[in-house]
Amino acid sequence: MIQIAPSLLAADFLHLEKDVQTVNRHxxxxxxxxxxxxFVPNISxxxxxxxxxxxxxxxxxxxxxxxxxxxxxxPRFARLGAAMISFHYEAALEESAAVLDLIHExxxxxxxxxxxxxPVEKIFPYLGQADFVLLMSVFAGFGGQKFIPxxxxxxxxxxxxxxxxxxxxxxxxxxxxxxxxxxxxxARAGATILVAGSAVFKAQDPAEVIRQMxxx
Numbered sequence: 377m378i379q380i381a382p383s384l385l386a387a388d389f390l391h392l393e394k395d396v397q398t399v400n401r402h403x404x405x406x407x408x409x410x411x412x413x414x415f416v417p418n419i420s421x422x423x424x425x426x427x428x429x430x431x432x433x434x435x436x437x438x439x440x441x442x443x444x445x446x447x448x449x450x451p452r453f454a455r456l457g458a459a460m461i462s463f464h465y466e467a468a469l470e471e472s473a474a475v476l477d478l479i480h481e482x483x484x485x486x487x488x489x490x491x492x493x494x495p496v497e498k499i500f501p502y503l504g505q506a507d508f509v510l511l512m513s514v515f516a517g518f519g520g521q522k523f524i525p526x527x528x529x530x531x532x533x534x535x536x537x538x539x540x541x542x543x544x545x546x547x548x549x550x551x552x553x554x555x556x557x558x559x560x561x562x563a564r565a566g567a568t569i570l571v572a573g574s575a576v577f578k579a580q581d582p583a584e585v586i587r588q589m590x591x592x
Contacts, residue, residue, distance in 0.1 A: 377568075378559070378563050378567075378568060378569075378570060378589070378590055378592060379404035379405055379547075379568065379569045379570070380403045380404050380405070380569075380570055380572065380576075380586050380589050380590055381403065381404065381405035381406070381407040381438055381549070381569055381570065381571045381572075382395075382398070382399050382403050382406070382407060382571075382572055382573065382576040382577065382582075382586070383407040383408075383409060383551070383571050383572065383573030383576075384396075384399075384406060384407065384408055384409075384425075384429065384573075385407075385409045385420055385573050386573030386574045386576070386577040386578065387573075387577050388577065392425075392428070392429075393432065395577055395582075396429055396432045396433065397432070398576075398577075398582050398583065399433075399435055400432070400433065400434040400435060401583070402582065402583040402586045402587070403435065403576075403586050404435055404436075404569075405435055405436050405437075405438050405460070405569065406429060406433055406435055406436070406437045406438060407438045407440060407551070407571045407573075408421075408425075408426055408429065408437060408438065408439045408440065408458075409440050409442060410422065410426075410439060410440065410441050410442060410443060410449075410453075411442045411443070411516075411517060412442070412443040412444060414443070414444050415442050415443050415444045415464065415466075415467050415516075416442045416516050416517030417517055418517045420442075423452065423453075423456065426439065426453065426456050426458075427456055430456050430457040433457070436459035436460060437456075437457060437458045437459055437460070438458070438459070438460040438461075438462070438487075438549075438569075439453045439458040439460065439461045439462070440462050440487075440489065440510065440551070441453075441461065441462065441463045441464070441467075442464060442489075442516045442517065443463075443467065444467055445467075446463035446464075446467055446468065446475060447468075447471070447474070447475050447478055450463075450475070450478050450479055450482055450484075451478075451482050453484075454479070454482035454483055454484050455482075458484050459484060459485060460484060460485045460487060460507075460508065461479045461482075461484045461485070461486065461487065462486070462487030462488065462489050462508070462510050462549075463475055463479075463487075463488065463489060464488075464489045464490065464491070464516065465488050465489065465490050465494065465498055465499050465502075466490065466491060466494060472488060472499075472502050473501075473502060473505060476488065476502060476505045476506055477505075485507035485508060486505070486506055486507050486508075487506055487507060487508040487509065487510050487549065488502050488506045488509060488510070489509075489510040489511075489512065489516075490510075490511060490512065491512045491515055491516055492512055492513065492514070492515060492524050492526070492527065492530075493515075496511075496530050496533045496534050496537075497533075499534075500537055503534070503537060503538055503541060503543060503546065504541055504543065506546065507546065507547070508546060508547035508548070508549055508569070509534055509546065509547070509548050509549065510549040510550075510551060510571075511527060511530055511531060511534065511548065511549070511550050511551075511567075512551055512552050513527035513550050513551065513552035513553055513554065514551075514552030514553050515552075521552055521553055522553050523552060523553025523554065523555075523558055524552070524553070527550060527552075527562075528561060528562070528565045529565075531548055531550065531562065531565040531566045531567050532565050532566055534548055534566070535548060535565070535566030547568045547569050548566055548567045548568055548569070549567070549568070549569035549570075549571060550562050550567045550569070550570055550571065551571035552571070554570045554571060554572040554575060554589070555572065555575040555585075555589070556575070556585060556588035556589050559588070559589040559590075559591075559592050560591075560592035563592045564592075570589055572585070572586075572589060575589075
């Protein structure tokens with residue numbers, strides 16, 4: 377079953393409570409993009425916003441760390457109630473196994489992320505340890521980018537490797553340019569969690585967009 381994770385990066389920050397309640401009523405997961413201006417050329421929001429969302433959230437919070445030294449901040453995000461925490465392989469490299477362990481030690485599901493220009497084979501050694509994989513279908517750092525079609529082959533490759541190692545249940549999350557137009561294709565390729573920001577929060581009827589993406 378496809379789960380929809382609206383990205384609060386695209387929410388209306390003057391009326392954030394309204395968009396939080398939209399996720400509570402119609403979607404499955406809160407996706408929170410944490411950007412530091414170093415790993416990616418943009419800055420998003422930090423602990424105060426996550427804490428505010430946590431005070432109202434009735435669905436799990438998925439914290440996506442687009443930052444250098446993710447290990448420094450994992451315990452605090454976990455304490456704020458993040459059910460899922462992911463970090464970029466490109467930020468941790470050979471320390472990725474230790475970072476996955478740290479997320480587990482702090483009681484959250486652990487995810488590993490790669491950008492579109494990172495070969496999927498780089499994360500194969502960690503698929504036995506990760507609870508989910510996040511494949512960026514745009515380059516991390518900015519909302520509103522166009523979906524990269526080659527992502528579909530990358531999803532299939534990761535799904536096949538998960539099956540090969542006996543972990544077909546592991547979620548594959550896709551983030552970037554996701555909309556009702558490609559949700560079905562993403563699901564058929566093997567994705568199980570779809571992150572959508574602009575497609576949801578810039579829509580006239582966010583609930584209908586979420587419904588369409590769930591149907592695929």
